[in-house]
Amino acid sequence: MIxxxxxxxxxxxxxxxxxxxxxxxxxxxxxNPYRPGQLRRVPLSPAVVDAIVFWTKDPAPLLPWLDELDGMGYRYLFQFTLTPYGPEIEPGLRDKRAIVETFQVLGCRLGRGRVLWRYDPILFTDAIGLAWHEARFRKLCKALSPFTDQVTVSFLDPYPGRPMGGLRPPNALEMQELAAMLGQTAKEYHLSIVACCEAGDFSPHGIGRAACIDRARLERLCGGPLRLGADRGQRPGCGCCESVDIGAYDTCPSGCRYCYANRSPARTAARRAEHAPDGPLLTGVPSPGDTVTDLPACSCRDGQLRLF
Structure with missing residues (x-):
């Protein structure tokens, strides 16, 4: 299980x-985010969890726990989003210079193949355009390329009912211009570059299609083949293999203006207030009417399904 x-x-x-x-x-x-009365009990033994994929904009609070994770026998890698946007777009994050340092520390510890950089979403405003991204993407490539071997890009997706407040996705021509710049710059810094869930073809610019939860990379991490199918629960164009997500929507207080995972600051604050560090759920508690289903405890290592 991933x-x-x-x-x-x-x-x-x-x-x-x-x-x-x-x-x-x-x-x-x-x-279950779509059927709130349904709960799944997910086993977390290292014998069952083949690997953990962390998604984060700032893993600094987790770093002191990595020795314990290693000692427990978990294998893991990071999808680490690091953009040049300031607090007007990403208000809940630390200064980006400090986050760059965290990326470098993590890359030194884990190696380039286990800390994967995400430069997404790419968006435009009245003040942010192609030249703005070109200068800042190059600067980040210089800072991060010794500590990662891949950068994943994607363009802003507006979500129905969510005001963008001056943020907009690049148009088709702008996307191609950006892709040419991104592909060339990544090549100069010896970074593989892939696009996540994009309908456009950017392969002429050296940009492949992403599999953020990538079976081949996970097999290298685990030291052998994994029996993993495609994740059919993701957006069209997603190349990820199947995984089990243990998070909850409306719980991240970072407040990024483009975020799809929070409906409103008030709801996020209310859900976060229900969090208990020792609770079995990320937020809230099981209710008397909830149905709890045990997820089968299985590893996908060695190319065959093993039940424990």
Missing amino acids: LSVSRRTDIPRWYSEWLLRRLRAGEVLVR
Whole structure:
């Protein structure tokens, strides 16, 4: 089983203590975001969890726990989003110079193949255009390329009912111009570059299609073949293999203006207030009417399914 931690919220940044408590306990409850009365009990033994994929904009709070993770026998890698936007777009993050240093520390510890850089979403405003991105992408490539071997890019996706407040995606021509710049710059810094869930073809610029939860990379991490199918629950164009996500929507207080995972600051604050570091759920508690289903405890190592 591949554990996704998490597409729905930034667990390394905001909930590291809770995560470590759940790993020590050996299980976690996850509420179905679309059927709230349904819970899944997910086993977390290292014998069952083949690898953990962390998604984060700032894993600094998790770094002190990495020795314990290693000692418990977990294999893991990071999808690390680092953009040049300031607090007017990403208000809840630390100064980006400090986050760059965290990226470098993590890359030194884990190696280039386990800390994967995400430069996304790419967006435009009245003040942010192609030249703005070109200068800042190059600067980040210079700072990060010794510590990662890949950069993933994507363009802003407006979500229905969510005001963008002056943020906009590049148009088709702008995307191609950006792709040419991104591909050439990544090549100069010896970075593989891939695009996540994009309908356009950017291969003429050296940009491949992303598999953010990538079976080949995970097999290298695990030291052998994994029996993993495609993740059919993701957006069109997603190349990820299947995983189990243990996060919850409306729980990340970073406040990024483009975020799809939070409906409103008020709801996020209310959900975060229900968080308990020692709770079995990321937020809230099981209700008497909830249905709890045990997820089968299985590893996908060695090319065959093994039940424990």
